[in-house]
Amino acid sequence: MELLFLGTGAGVPAKERNVSSIALQLLEERGATWLFDCGEATQHQILHTSIRPRRIENIFITHLHGDHIFGLPGLLGSRSFQGGDTPLTIYGPKGIQAFIEISLSISCTRLKYDLQVVEIEEGTIFEDERFLVIAKQLDHGIPSYGFRVVEKDLPGTLLVDKLKALGIRPGPIYQQIKLGKTVQLDDGTVIDGRDFVGPPQKGRIVAILGDTRYCEASVELAKEADVLVHEATFAAEDSALAHDYFHSTAVQAAEVAKLAGVKRLILTHISSRYQGTLSEELLEQARELFPNTELASDFSSFIIPRKK
Ligand SMILES: [Zn+2]
Ligand SMILES: [Zn+2]
Numbered sequence: 001m002e003l004l005f006l007g008t009g010a011g012v013p014a015k016e017r018n019v020s021s022i023a024l025q026l027l028e029e030r031g032a033t034w035l036f037d038c039g040e041a042t043q044h045q046i047l048h049t050s051i052r053p054r055r056i057e058n059i060f061i062t063h064l065h066g067d068h069i070f071g072l073p074g075l076l077g078s079r080s081f082q083g084g085d086t087p088l089t090i091y092g093p094k095g096i097q098a099f100i101e102i103s104l105s106i107s108c109t110r111l112k113y114d115l116q117v118v119e120i121e122e123g124t125i126f127e128d129e130r131f132l133v134i135a136k137q138l139d140h141g142i143p144s145y146g147f148r149v150v151e152k153d154l155p156g157t158l159l160v161d162k163l164k165a166l167g168i169r170p171g172p173i174y175q176q177i178k179l180g181k182t183v184q185l186d187d188g189t190v191i192d193g194r195d196f197v198g199p200p201q202k203g204r205i206v207a208i209l210g211d212t213r214y215c216e217a218s219v220e221l222a223k224e225a226d227v228l229v230h231e232a233t234f235a236a237e238d239s240a241l242a243h244d245y246f247h248s249t250a251v252q253a254a255e256v257a258k259l260a261g262v263k264r265l266i267l268t269h270i271s272s273r274y275q276g277t278l279s280e281e282l283l284e285q286a287r288e289l290f291p292n293t294e295l296a297s298d299f300s301s302f303i304i305p306r307k308k
């Protein structure tokens with residue numbers, strides 16, 4: 001599990017930072033990439049990475065501001081042109097369906113894969129055996145969502161050595177034991193499968209939030225997450241501007257991280273008014289309150305290790 005930032009700027013593209021997009025690489029977990037937002041030229045950014053568009057399985061859109069969606073039609077078309085034939089689902093606020101349908105139909109873009117568009121409301125928007133994604137509305141002037149991506153706990157591994165020590169040989173019976181069932185052996189002995197399975201492996205939690213002012217929903221989405229990705233459009237001294245434009249300061253992002261008890265905070269969506277060393281100041285401001293903070297740059301990547 002790895003976060004790869006494709007665009008980390010706010011509003012308009014800058015030389016140093018393209019507009020928003022983040023890839024959650026789930027290659028080991030499901031052989032797939034999930035994208036969060038798709039600002040203009042996201043597909044150009046992808047060209048500089050190992051991401052393969054055909055592996056993109058889900059795209060989650062936080063909100064409909066142009067710097068978060070203008071890259072969608074191009075990416076969707078190229079994915080088809082480059083031979084992508086597996087289904088793709090886009091989750092986003094009401095209006096995303098019309099945006100995609102109109103851009104594709106007016107440009108006569110025909111996709112060779114199955115595209116589903118899901119207009120979301122608050123709650124669980126995605127769930128399968130391995131993952132679930134919860135959405136909640138933030139505070140941004142237009143509907144803007146934050147996402148809590150939860151990897152489900154993995155069952156413990158079978159304690160093969162312990163079984164072999166008892167003379168229980170590999171076979172279909174191992175499957176029953178692994179499920180924690182009570183099993184009768186050939187000699188009549190009854191064993192409890194739960195005694196032969198290690199502790200479950202804790203799943204990881206990643207919270208990726210859209211543009212927002214400081215709000216309670218952010219804290220709830222980020223509760224005890226391994227990683228929180230939060231916007232930091234402004235520096236602390238520009239908090240009035242942040243409020244006026246429905247954005248957050250770096251310090252407000254750190255406050256959310258602290259209140260939610262996350263392990264690590266990553267700042268993104270940085271205004272182009274803070275370039276070079278000025279952006280380092282945002283990082284320092286956040287670190288004063290929440291030391292385990294990083295500042296994302298375009299193409300920076302963060303591995304999210306499994307909990308011990
Ligand atoms: Zn934005
Ligand atoms: Zn916005």
